[in-house]
Amino acid sequence: MGEEIVKISDLSASYDGEVALEGVNISFYADDFVGIIGPNGGGKSTLIKAILGLVPYAGTVNISQDVVAGGVGYMPQQNLFDKEFPLSVEELVLSGLQRRKGLFGRYSKSDKLRVKAILEELxxxxxxxxxxxxxSGGQLQRALLGRAIISEPKLLILDEPANFVDNRFENELYTLLTELNKRMAIIMVSHDVGTITTVVKNVVCVNRTVHRHPTAELTPELLANYHCPIQVLSHGPVPHTVLAHHHDDCHCGHDHC
Ligand SMILES: Nc1ncnc2c1ncn2[C@@H]1O[C@H](COP(=O)(O)OP(=O)(O)OP(=O)(O)O)[C@@H](O)[C@H]1O
Ligand SMILES: [Mg+2]
Structure with a gap:
């Protein structure tokens, strides 16, 4: 395990008195490639936004100096991104360098070349x-990824990056992320549990509370604390899907829960 880069202690977060997360104690490490899963409304985006300081919370989030200095790349969940903002794709990706430049910093020729290379790659x-x-949704997703990685951050946080993208780009995305993980920690929210097990190194389940699993192997037993029906793809000789059954206090809003 690499150096501890994020340490969350006794964190809770609420919106208008409604608890979204409570009793959260978890750490992330320099070589992490963590997949965050959990039902809709379970608090995945809130956890990420607490790390980024985008939501108020009680408790502490400590981020290592190294990560603070190198910056955190963030790709928001698409429904949280304001598409009305009058910005070109090029400007959007360049804005990923803004923290380094400061508010009035000029972009250099090499910044612009880097944008061009990233847009080509994506x-x-x-x-x-x-x-x-x-x-389109998939095109915007690519541009948002470009903005998140242009500054070569030490920590890359992605909220459902594979939404809206086609299968080909999804595969390219995971290959790219695996490559990036050689030089940065990655925390990725995803609903695609089957893919998560093949791409990430560890899985964190978030459903009001948070559990970190030591492996990416997901079995129905491991998911018992996931509190929601979930499709588990087993990677045995005969791949099959298991529908875990649900019980109390689900927040996912499905009728069958
Ligand atoms: N800005 C907000 N104002 C009020 N309530 C909010 C806000 N953002 C999130 N919530 C509530 O907090 C809870 C957790 O939401 P969050 O967005 O973290 O879940 P999520 O796991 O990311 O869900 P999804 O899978 O749908 O993206 C939900 O009950 C949600 O309704
Ligand atoms: Mg979310």
């Missing part, structure tokens, strides 16, 4: 001048 170079409001 196959959206033809959309550089297009306004973000005109992009």
């Amino acid at each position: 196959s959206v170079d033809n959309l550089a001048k297009k306004c973000v409001g005109e992009l």
